[in-house]
Amino acid sequence: MSKIVIQNLNKLYNPNKPNAFYALKNINLSIEDGQIVILKGVSGSGKSTLLSLIGGLSKPSSGEILVNNQNIAKLPDIMSSAFRHQKIGFIFQSFNLLEGLSVYQNILAPLALTKLGKEAMHEKVNQAMQLANIEHKKDQNVGSLSGGERQRCAIARAVVMEPEIILADEPTANLDKENSFIFIEILKKFKLLHKTVIIATHDTLFDDLACIDRCVQMRDGELLE
Amino acid sequence: MSIFLSNEIIVFLLIELILIVLMAISQVNIVSILRHWDFDATTPLQYALEKKNYLVNTILYFTVTCKVILFLFFIQSLNSLAGIVPGAMCSAGVVGANHYGNALLLLKLLLIFGFGLWLIVNKLDLASITFPYLKRKYLLFTLLFIGVLGEFILEILYFSNIPLTVPVFCCTVVFQAPRLPFGYTQTLLVLFFYILFGAILLLNYLKQTMASFTCNLLFLFIAYYAITYFFGLYIYEMPNHKCPYCMLQKEYYYIGYLIWGSLFLGIFFGIMPFLIEQITQKSYVYLLKYASLCLIITALVCSVYVVRYYLMTGVFL
Numbered sequence: 001m002s003k004i005v006i007q008n009l010n011k012l013y014n015p016n017k018p019n020a021f022y023a024l025k026n027i028n029l030s031i032e033d034g035q036i037v038i039l040k041g042v043s044g045s046g047k048s049t050l051l052s053l054i055g056g057l058s059k060p061s062s063g064e065i066l067v068n069n070q071n072i073a074k075l076p077d078i079m080s081s082a083f084r085h086q087k088i089g090f091i092f093q094s095f096n097l098l099e100g101l102s103v104y105q106n107i108l109a110p111l112a113l114t115k116l117g118k119e120a121m122h123e124k125v126n127q128a129m130q131l132a133n134i135e136h137k138k139d140q141n142v143g144s145l146s147g148g149e150r151q152r153c154a155i156a157r158a159v160v161m162e163p164e165i166i167l168a169d170e171p172t173a174n175l176d177k178e179n180s181f182i183f184i185e186i187l188k189k190f191k192l193l194h195k196t197v198i199i200a201t202h203d204t205l206f207d208d209l210a211c212i213d214r215c216v217q218m219r220d221g222e223l224l225e
Numbered sequence: 226m227s228i229f230l231s232n233e234i235i236v237f238l239l240i241e242l243i244l245i246v247l248m249a250i251s252q253v254n255i256v257s258i259l260r261h262w263d264f265d266a267t268t269p270l271q272y273a274l275e276k277k278n279y280l281v282n283t284i285l286y287f288t289v290t291c292k293v294i295l296f297l298f299f300i301q302s303l304n305s306l307a308g309i310v311p312g313a314m315c316s317a318g319v320v321g322a323n324h325y326g327n328a329l330l331l332l333k334l335l336l337i338f339g340f341g342l343w344l345i346v347n348k349l350d351l352a353s354i355t356f357p358y359l360k361r362k363y364l365l366f367t368l369l370f371i372g373v374l375g376e377f378i379l380e381i382l383y384f385s386n387i388p389l390t391v392p393v394f395c396c397t398v399v400f401q402a403p404r405l406p407f408g409y410t411q412t413l414l415v416l417f418f419y420i421l422f423g424a425i426l427l428l429n430y431l432k433q434t435m436a437s438f439t440c441n442l443l444f445l446f447i448a449y450y451a452i453t454y455f456f457g458l459y460i461y462e463m464p465n466h467k468c469p470y471c472m473l474q475k476e477y478y479y480i481g482y483l484i485w486g487s488l489f490l491g492i493f494f495g496i497m498p499f500l501i502e503q504i505t506q507k508s509y510v511y512l513l514k515y516a517s518l519c520l521i522i523t524a525l526v527c528s529v530y531v532v533r534y535y536l537m538t539g540v541f542l
Contacts, residue, residue: 012269059276062269073267076351077279 002066003165003196004031004054009063011049011221023049025221027063032213034194036187038206041218047200050218051167054198055088056080067165085113089158091168095150097142097157103129103149104138107156114161124160131189132156133182148179155186159195166190168199180205187211228387231309233302238380240295244288245377251281251288252370255363264355278359282347285366289340292373296337304473312392316470322393325383332376334489339369341493342500349505361504411455418444418451422524425495429513434499437513441495444520448488452527456484458542459530484526491519 009027014020024046031037039047052058053065056072065073072083090096097106107128111121129135134152137145142153151171158166172180184205190197191211199206206212217224228234254277262274303316313319320326343365350358387393409417421444428437453469460472460480472481494516501509535541 008267010269015269015273059272061272062267064267071267073272074264074275075354076356078351079354 001033002030003033003035003068004029004198005064005066005069006030006050006054007064007066009050009053009065010061011046011053011058012061015061023221024053024060027221027223029216029223031196031198033196034191035213036191036197036211037199038212038215039198039200039218040202040206040215042202044220045218046221047218048169049221051169051198051200054165055090055167056084085110086161087164089161089163089166091151091154091158091166091171093170093173095154095174097150097153099143100141102139102141103134103145103153103156106142106153107160110157110161124162125156128156128160131159132186147174148176148182151175151179151183152186155183159190164196166195166197168197168201170201170203171199172201172203172205177205184209184211228306228309228384228389231306233298233305234384237295237299237302238384240291240298241377241380244291244295245373247284247288248370248373251284252367254281255366259360259363262359264359278356282351286344286347289344292340293337296333299333300473304470306387310387310389310393312394314471315468315474317468318393319387320470322388323383323386325379325386329376329379329383332372332379336369336372336376337489338493338496339365339372342497342504343369345497345501345509346504349501349507358505365504409450414447414451415455417447418455419524421447422520425520426517429495429517432510432513434502434510434513437516438496438499441492441516444495445488445492448523452484452488456527456530459534462534464542480526484523487519487522487526491516491523494519 006027006029009024010022011024012020012022027046027050039050041047049058053060053073054067056075060073063073064071067083067087072080075083084090098109101109104125107125108121111124114121116124126135129138132152132155134149134156137149137153142150145153151174172183175183180203187197187199187209188211207215229238258274258278258281261270263271300316303319306319307313307315310319310322313322320330343362346358346362346365350356350362421440425437425440425444428440449469454467457467457469457472458464460477461468469485470481471477472484473479474481494512498509498512501507531541
């Protein structure tokens, strides 16, 4: 069953202006439930734009993005936020952690918007920390973490809401080789948990990995698959 | 001196003008939304219209809310204008200074009710994924916008025709023999007030939206006269002081705001379920509870003044 179906998707930046350009051109893509998909391509090929559209962070210029058969491009802003909160986990290249807060508090942040009890929240945070292998740093301020640790904290935060879909934008761009391999180990855990994962990257580390179901090449806003 | 040089009027008209400009910008966009809207389409035009719709909604939500708040400021401004309009002791003199005053006040009240209705329909529209009431919501706003333009013209006419050299009649007008509707006596008026009040409570309890709508409109009319020509006497403790505005002043502990506020809110909540049903086919009967609560406050506060006066003096006015 298709988890994500993208049809005739276009994204035009600066419409009606001299510097208007298409970041995405007529994208058609179908991603099955539980698949791990790599979006490959050089900078400016449209990978991040596609991720932001799938995550409901921005709206397309035309076309459809069906997630669980619902066109998320049509969701009103408030529902789009709820959709992101409940269904999507984001892992950003620069981690986007809340500086000044501890690892535990960062991971707890998405749960603060739910009606879960204290105990249930604590349990979910612990599970997420275990999955990302960061529980030993839980009381440490994120400002004092290494790059790899910061990313694992970001991963734990992305999965704490138990999202169906995880979107990662250049997740290994700021990591050394050792931490990149740790990320791949976590990716394998996602596979076991039957999460749908889309990774935008140009890192060759992901080439020929057994846990990757599909690799989609992008260039100049178009799919080359 | 011109009335337009008073601080309150400068501020009031400036805000009104800004709101009208914002509404006019929205109205231009509304026309294009109404002409081309097709929610099922995934074309660039439709996505552009959806973005535009958010912008328009945000502007309108802001302007409509401002208009509601501005109404209170308008009432307050009328009170303070009494200081510069010769002969005026309260808003009664300022409103009655020319024949535009009462028409303006009535139009403002109707627009407030209209804005309230728009805010509820807008809320229902935004709560649904498919914007099912978008066209009706914007048509309603278009009507309201025409009303707002009329209101602005009326405001200019009203303010520019307030005489500042000739004394106006104020509460002296209402000291004269009361001009009650249909030749009612005070007793008949009060009797109707309580009968209608009871009927509304019953209809609200039975959730009869259409009947409640009709009775509420009738009650608004009757309550205005009953408060002005009967209950007001007990608030002012003067047999001839028949004024709907003085009770808004400090001397009467601003009780008018509670009385008129609860009355208008009660009427608003009472008429909305029927109107919302007509526009959206959705039930909003829970508002009738608030309607009853507000009208109970109105009736209770008014009645307390009568009872209090009787207990203190042993007579009725």
